[in-house]
Amino acid sequence: MAFAGRRDAPEPPDFGILKRLARDQLVYLLEQLPGKKDLFIEADLMSPLDRIANVSILKQHDVDKLYKVETRPAPGASDQFCFLVRPRVRTMRFIADIVNADKMSGRSRKYKIIFSPQKFYACEMVLEEEGVFGDVTCDEWSFYLLPLDEDIISMELPEFFRDYFLMSHELWRDLEEESEGEGQGRKPEIGHVFLMDRDVDYVTALCSQVVYEGLVDDTFRIKCGSVDFGPDVTSSDKSIKVLLNAQDKVFSQIRNEHFSSVFGFLSQKSRNLQAQYDRRRGMDIKQMKDFVSQELKGLKQEHRLLSLHIGACESIMKKKTKQDFQETIKAEHSLLEGFDIRESTSFIEEHIDRQVSPIESLRLMCLLSITENGLIPKDYRSLKTQYLQSYGPEHLLTFHNLKRIGLLTEQAAGETLTAVESKVSKLVTDRAAGKITDAFNSLARKSNFRAISKKLGLIPRVEGEYDLKMPRDMAYVFGGAYVPLSCKIIEQVLERRGWQGLEEVVRLLNGNEFSVSDSTVEDNPAWESQRVILTVFLGGCTFSEIAALRFLGKERGCKFIFLTTAITNSARMMEAMIEARA
């Protein structure tokens, strides 16, 4: 897909300012409680907080001890408590318990709750009920956006996926409102905006990732842009926490590559490195001095990075070999293409029977369901029964969640209901109809994957072998087997400068909720910003999608910026659906 007149992608806007703003506001809030204080931090907020502040900043503003929320304060704690929390009922009760315990023992303290990113009325209600309203002061830390990298901004709200798509709960404030009134009369820094609901494309998020960054996320879990490499990677007895972003000169060159291309790159790199070190043989004193003062540091850092990523590759290989990765990928590709469905079904069945992994089994079942528009009732029953037997009967609840959200459904007998059902769903306000729609719920969420895939050509037909080292399209992120649907839609809309000609696809995507807003700014090629494209993923986006769009951006000379409620992958999505033991 070579485009004529290839242009260089423009530089993205600098999002570092978001970090600075968040830090300044936090400092301001901490200063609202002058003097020494202990700080309680909600577990989910720790990693984001680590990205923008550190211990010495907190210390500079009189923070004495740090606790995790849910940990009882030590005796002899400070006279002032500050709580940095998400707005949750349970956390409010934890705080209320501390305050009430102090009251009972006649201890007087000052308490401040800082809600991030905003305070909820329901939280204040709990404080009131618990009788501590007025004893605590509340503030908001509007820390909505965390830049994870030069082109990724995350809201770090993983629960958004479950709350919004499973519970239909609109807890978080509209994005649109947030941006209202900004940028009036200024040259826009962004040319296009895409808003993508995760439920438009579950398939992509369910696939095993095979680009390096995706594999690292699937294998080690990247958290807030950093990863803990354990002893098996570092070949020492300690774990190392590594920030993975564009600053890492080795990582930035391999992050978007298919895993198979990574080896070659790393070995080339290490040969070069060796050659550079070897140069010092035969140097005279002066040259040696220059070498040490100018180059050695850089070489050493590169050496460090190289050995880490080589270690990570080895560890990934070992783990994936053990997990029958080849076979899993093969089954996945058959599902995507719609071949050998029976064979894939037995593969999944065996996976469940052998208790390989509850998350993986579930993921494969969902992939089967969504590519096939639901399981046939016989398979649904038998797979569900076997799943409950292998992984525990309480997963009955998990299956209900998955059905509700449309990830794992049962085909209804007779597909002719669709017309009736679409009529009925318009009558939701009618009491009787409300119940009927409920019953049709799973039907209404038909994925139509097969038809969409055909329409958009998501399965590339390649003569011979797909060259993963010189990819021709975005399919390389899935080993040449599948172009991610979410990314393909974006590509098509950009190419057509709108939705013209995509009406059928929109219909298949159950597109009644599609809104198209025309850009008021005329295309002006002189503006670099026209080629900066913001893609917003509601419910999470995967590293594979990011890699695919980065690839597209390079081909087209444009720059994609990613804004997501959280970085996700198949395991995180499945875990969000599982009803765990409390």
Add this chain to the structure above:
Amino acid sequence: MNRARADEEEYWHSSKFRAFTFDDEDDELSQLKESKRAVNSLRDIVDDDDDDLERVSWSGEPVGSISWSIKETASGSTSSLEGRDSSLQKGSSSYAALPKQVSSYSLSSLFKGRNKLPSFQSLSDALTDTGVKNYAPELRRPKAEYKDYSSDWSPKDTVRRMQRGKVCSLERFRSLQDKLVLLDEAVAGHDGNVITAVLIFLKRTLRREILFRELEVRQVALCHLIHFLRETGEQKLLLDLLRFLDRTEEVALSQYREHLNIQDVEKRREFLKGCIGLPFSAEDTSHIQDHYTLLERQIIIEANDRHLEMAGQSELFRKYPRKASILNMPLVTTLFYSCFYHYTEAEGTFSSPTNLKKTFKIPDKQYVLTALAARAKLRAWDDVDALLTTKNWLGYTKKKAPIGFHRVVEMLQRNNAPVQVLQEYVRLVEDVETRLNLATKYKCHDVVIETYRDLKDRIQLTAYKCKVERGSAEEEKINSILNNMQIRWKN
């Protein structure tokens, strides 16, 4: 060539999936190994001043992680940050991982176990001026501006003000119609926080039947109330609401979910018994019934086996002490356990595998698979053999596996089966290539030799001679085959 390397090489060569194998001839994994060696060989030059390096750091950020410090506080050290920070300055980059959060994915799942009904005091009290944002200088206006409870904001304006986090009294919305207009406005604003605030007010000021009735035709608001009730743990009200809406299945699921909070097994069993009668679908009712029966069994087995283990009479329990209790484990795990500790028991006992199989209608395939795993773990190769042997109607015996024999081989190999045992099943692997791979990997020489003979592959067979011991029976076998004039070699 060391063993591990050979294994990995084989893995790549044997894989059929092309996209993940590599085009060029040189083996990429050995490339990786080579890179590693190259990089490691540089270590002596590099390692001299590690500390310096770590401060240069890939993280690019000053070390001094907050998560790290909290871990320290949590682990009992209550020293203040002063001392800690100085140690951090030295550049230790070994961060400790934070303990895994329990289900941080769901807001609602975090709120279980509290059934206390809230005392509803005035909401307007709750919304006094402490709620005003006070960090931004431009918001620091005279408080009077916010005290506007008495003024007549329209429902729309009220909602808009609440969306901006401002304090608004809702007390003046007293007629049902006013309340509903307010709710509809809140829903139209798409702000869950405001919708919930209005719902809290309605819940406090309306009789529940009326609230339910009105919510039934307001699906969005209804979803928010359900979510709110889950979060605050008002289970009773939630169930009433679901019952009112005739959502019987949700009522059942919601009640069943509570068992997860019951720690005591006896109580849990009793609770599950009560769940059987709940209005589940027929299919789910049988799952719930099974859940109850399973726990009932586990309680009996657990009591017996704990006793057995304590008494120290049983050799099996002495040799393989139980790692965990069997309570609350899945059925398949229970079956494995029973095949491990109670394999030979008669069908009459609750702990016998056949009894479990019958009670829970475990499919043959699942049963054989699980029994295989358990007996292989005990290295009871005769049992393994028996499980894989079937008799046909003529009385001939035949080997049959519920899964591919390559999987059987893997399973046996993981449990260090001797070559004689492995060989028998490697021979049964249908796919020639896989068979050769497994046979070579696990040194089942006979199988390799016979397969090459059947393939009439003289070159490979000759080459294999160097893999077997000099003067061994295998070498002799190869020689005699190579000398066999009857075979028409393909090469």
